[in-house]
Amino acid sequence: MAPILEVKNLFKNYGATEVLKDINVSIEEGDFLVLVGPSGCGKSTLLNCIAGLEPISGGELFIGGQNMTNVSPKDRDIAMVFQSYALYPTMTVAKNITFGMKVRGIDQATQDAKLKQVAAQLQIEPLLHRKPGQLSGGQRQRVAMGRALVRDPKLFLFDEPLSNLDAKLRVEMRTEIKALHQNLGASMVYVTHDQIEAMTLATKIVVMKGGIIQQIGSPAEIYNRPANLFVADFMGSPAMNLIPAKTRRDNGGTVIEIARKEGDPIVLTDPKNADLPEDVILGVRPEDIADPASRTRDDAQVAECVIDIVEPAGADTYVVMQLGGKHVTARLHAETTAKAGVAQPLAFDLGKVSYFAPETGQRLN
Structure with missing residues (x-):
């Protein structure tokens, strides 16, 4: 079976500046891949290339065995959860979650069933009639995740979804995302600068620096056998x-x-x-x-x-x-x-x- 995501020899340039250099990574269906590294390392750019929000300068990208290198984001069968939530402020929680299905012409009965299922998974049933301005940061993030979950895509993409939350809520939401992954068996790519998030969530970690992959491995491999001094110093709290x-x-x-x-x-x-x-x-x-x-x-x-x-x-x-x-x-x-x-x-x-x-x-x- 083909990997659910395969990135081959990917380069990304902004003018003369090379921000991603010969990126090669793949994950199997059901994997939770975390891209981690310091600010400016290229992890969010790589996620945007996977999503189709950024055109790549070289290489190829496959999702579910199909070449998506030049395919529009809407045709890649992905769902993305952003750091900023990106909710419609004038719509209720229910309408925010079902809006994408409505645009795609999915019948009302299916919309209602999906909404009920996802609201129960995320424990947001009491919030469905509220608007985003009436929600806390953690509740807004649950709604953003619900909007992605109803898509049932091949690939979920998370762009630092917890960075706007306070420390206690980050831990709670991290646990919820881990439980969601285990319950759904979904394939996920997750960007963070927080190495504790990377260690606790991932089945596979990609450590990046300066647009170059430093090491790919399981959390245990990354922690116990760092490939170089950068990985050894970056992964672990306190550091090695x-x-x-x-x-x-x-x-x-x-x-x-x-x-x-x-x-x-x-x-x-x-x-x-x-x-x-x-x-x-x-x-x-x-x-x-x-x-x-x-x-x-x-x-x-x-x-x-x-x-x-x-x-x-x-x-x-x-x-x-x-x-x-x-x-x-x-x-x-x-x-x-x-x-x-x-x-x-x-x-x-x-x-x-x-x-x-x-x-x-x-x-x-």
């Missing part, structure tokens, strides 16, 4: 620690030396990784630097680190120290005894570390 280090081989494996602010360097031994260059960037997630009493893996190694800052955060406590000339964050239990200015033994889980080349930023292991 990226620590300059020296390596050398001995009989027990690869010895890793990390400079401390004062005194001798930390010395760790990774028994599994060979053929690393002398200079590396060691990537380690905050949760993989732990209190020794809580370590569960045999390859966690303990080193003394002077704590600079202690940040209680409810269920966890974050501590910050200087290693390799960088601020390094560890995620400890709330009950930790760590104190600022005091040396603390910490266990580094070498089974989960990443190594990157300082010159290129590319992953080495």
